[in-house]
Amino acid sequence: MGRTAIVVGAGIGGLSTARALERTGWDVAVYDQAPAFGPVGAGIGIAPNAVKALEWLGLATHLRAQGVRQEGMQIRLASGRRVAHLPATDIEARFDDPFIALHRAELHQILLDSLENVAQYTGHRVTGATIDTGRPSVSFETTTGPLTVSADLVVAADGVHSQLRGSVFPAYPGPTYAGYTVWRGIVPAHQAAHLGIDPILTETWGRAARFGIAVINDGQVYWFACENMPEGATPRHSLNDVAARFRDWHAPIPQLLAATPPESLLRHDVYYLKASLPAFVRDRVVLVGDAAHAVTPDIGQGACLAIEDAVVLADALHRTGIDEALATYDVARRPRTQQLARTSGTLGRILQTGNPAATLLRDTIARALPTPLLARFASGAFAWTPPEPIAGEPTHPHG
Numbered sequence: 001m002g003r004t005a006i007v008v009g010a011g012i013g014g015l016s017t018a019r020a021l022e023r024t025g026w027d028v029a030v031y032d033q034a035p036a037f038g039p040v041g042a043g044i045g046i047a048p049n050a051v052k053a054l055e056w057l058g059l060a061t062h063l064r065a066q067g068v069r070q071e072g073m074q075i076r077l078a079s080g081r082r083v084a085h086l087p088a089t090d091i092e093a094r095f096d097d098p099f100i101a102l103h104r105a106e107l108h109q110i111l112l113d114s115l116e117n118v119a120q121y122t123g124h125r126v127t128g129a130t131i132d133t134g135r136p137s138v139s140f141e142t143t144t145g146p147l148t149v150s151a152d153l154v155v156a157a158d159g160v161h162s163q164l165r166g167s168v169f170p171a172y173p174g175p176t177y178a179g180y181t182v183w184r185g186i187v188p189a190h191q192a193a194h195l196g197i198d199p200i201l202t203e204t205w206g207r208a209a210r211f212g213i214a215v216i217n218d219g220q221v222y223w224f225a226c227e228n229m230p231e232g233a234t235p236r237h238s239l240n241d242v243a244a245r246f247r248d249w250h251a252p253i254p255q256l257l258a259a260t261p262p263e264s265l266l267r268h269d270v271y272y273l274k275a276s277l278p279a280f281v282r283d284r285v286v287l288v289g290d291a292a293h294a295v296t297p298d299i300g301q302g303a304c305l306a307i308e309d310a311v312v313l314a315d316a317l318h319r320t321g322i323d324e325a326l327a328t329y330d331v332a333r334r335p336r337t338q339q340l341a342r343t344s345g346t347l348g349r350i351l352q353t354g355n356p357a358a359t360l361l362r363d364t365i366a367r368a369l370p371t372p373l374l375a376r377f378a379s380g381a382f383a384w385t386p387p388e389p390i391a392g393e394p395t396h397p398h399g
Contacts, residue, residue, distance in 0.1 A: 002027045003322070004151040006138055008126055008164055010037065012044075012104075013289025013306030014157030015111035018118050019057050020314030021155075024390060029119040029149070031140060033158075036122050037112065041104030042184035042266055043214050043222025045070075045201065048095035049384035050304035053311045055097075056386045062110045066217050067102035070201045075366055078206040080250030083366040086374045094375050095382045099201060101214040101222065103186070107303075126163040129154065131283045138164070153322060154285045155313075157306070160271050162291035168282045176274035177231040178296045178348050182224055183242050184266045189219030191259035195252045197221055204249060205363065208354035211246055211253050223256050224297070228352055231269070239265050272296045274345050276338045281326045286313065293337035295344040298351060301381050305337050308384060315387040340381060 003026050007014045010032035018028045046054070046063060054060050073091070075084040092098055112120075124140040124147070137150035156164035160175050187195075192215075199215040208228040216222045225242055229235065242265070243257040273294045280287045289306030312332050316325035353359055369377075 003153070003317075005029070005153040005155060006031065006149060006151040007155040007157055008032075008138060009157035009159060009162075009289075009291070010034070010120070010122075011157065011159065011289070011306075012107060012111065012303040013291075013309060014155070015108065015115070016053075016057065016307045016310035017155050017157055017288055017313060019059070019111055019114050020310040021317070022115060022118050023058065024314045024318040026153075026317070028115075029121065029151070030115075031121045031124040031126075031138070031149075033125040034122055037108075037120070039103075039105035039109075041108070042186055042224070042264070043101055043216045044104040044107055044303055045214065045300045046100045046102070046107070047300060047304050048091065048097035048099060048382045050307045051097040051100060052384065052386050053304075053307040056311045056315075056389060057114070057307075059110055059114060062114075063100060063102075063107070066106045066110065067100035068199050068215050068217060070099040070101055070214065071199050073099065073201045074203075076202060076204045076250065077363060078204060078249045083363060084369055084374060086371060086378065090371060090375050091378070091382070094379070101199070101201065102217045103220065103222070104303075106217055126158065126167075129164055129167040129285065131168065131285050134284065136284050152284065153317075156285060156287045156291045157289050158291055160273070160290040160294035162287070164285065165277075165287060165291050168285050168287070169277060172277060173275050175271035175294060176345070178270040178272055178345060179231075180226050180228045180348070180352050181233070181235070181267055181269045182226050182297060184222070184224045184268075185239070185257075185260040186216075186264045187221040187223070187256055187259045188261065192219060192221040192256075195221070195255055195259070197252060204253065205351065205359075205366075206249065207356065207359045208352060209245065210351060211249060213252075213256065221256060223253075223260070226270075226297075226352060228354055229269075235267075237265065237267060270296050270348070272345055273338075273341050276334075276341075279330055280334055281330045284322060284326065286326055286329065288313065292333070293341050295337075295341045296348040297344075298348040299340060299344045299381055301340055301344070304381070305340065308386075309333060309337075311386050315390070318390055336384075343380065
């Protein structure tokens with residue numbers, strides 16, 4: 001029997017880790033609290049660093065077939081004035097890979113379909129973990145009663161509010177509220193076609209609010225809207241209220257909101273890990289993705305960093321023993337991801353400012369940034385190189 005792993009959480013990070021471990025010879029089981037796997041979420045951006053990670057996982061061909069290459073990234077003001085632009089040619093010349101957008105459910109399905117021999121269990125809610133034994137175990141509440149399972153390795157991929165993280169690091173203070181909420185929606189292709197939106201990742205800045213647009217797979221358009229709110233606020237889940245908030249912003253923002261099916265509307269308060277964890281590993285429990293280093297959406301790296309984690313972890317485990325590999329993973333991942341978490345929180349406060357003077361300063365600085373400097377700013381997130389491919393494993397470089 002090979003080495004065994006339990007992955008808790010079947011989001012992008014958990015499934016990427018399951019894929020990475022399976023293809024390096026591990027016997028993997030994935031557990032999730034959702035009652036069933038299904039199409040959830042809205043759009044997702046896969047930056048060049050995560051495209052490289054998916055290449056390492058052998059899934060780049062599927063990503064490129066399903067997703068939409070973005071022709072660039074731009075920033076506009078609520079009036080419609082463009083204040084910054086980073087063309088795709090500059091991104092790809094510097095980082096070798098494109099920025100791709102698609103529906104989160106499509107990426108989730110690509111990962112699910114890649115798991116040939118991974119056991120998958122839904123309806124399993126974590127209630128605790130036992131470590132310090134050399135063979136950790138996780139306890140779940142299921143529809144048929146309590147269950148405890150053990151393995152050589154436990155991967156905590158259960159998100160920003162990770163139950164496992166609380167069990168492993170009980171003194172950690174937990175996530176920090178970023179000060180704003182995010183509404184998300186999808187406009188169907190037949191509704192979006194007449195709007196003539198180009199596949200350029202666009203973010204529009206206003207006072208204490210922002211709006212983003214991306215063309216994704218099958219002609220759909222994904223949008224998100226950020227709005228400052230006190231922690232714990234419970235605004236009405238109403239597309240009409242969102243439309244009213246952005247009705248005076250430039251086209252096609254009002255038109256996108258008018259064309260959005262109400263049932264596609266999602267809302268999530270934004271939390272991130274402002275306080276850095278002392279480690280991503282304790283004994284043979286390892287944290288990946290948002291459980292380890294949740295970032296705000298302001299740098300577009302949440303899922304991207306989780307996919308990176310999966311690659312680095314599996315590569316280390318393939319090359320050395322478990323304990324040495326986990327130490328290698330911890331040293332490799334904490335500096336990069338914790339720095340990006342801090343950066344995302346700071347950037348979110350700047351971009352969501354409601355102060356008139358600070359808003360003017362923010363917009364003035366954006367207008368003054370030359371394209372090469374914008375590209376250098378992106379390097380902090382995009383400039384990542386995966387490990388060498390494992391011998392005998394197929395790769396799909398750039399295509």
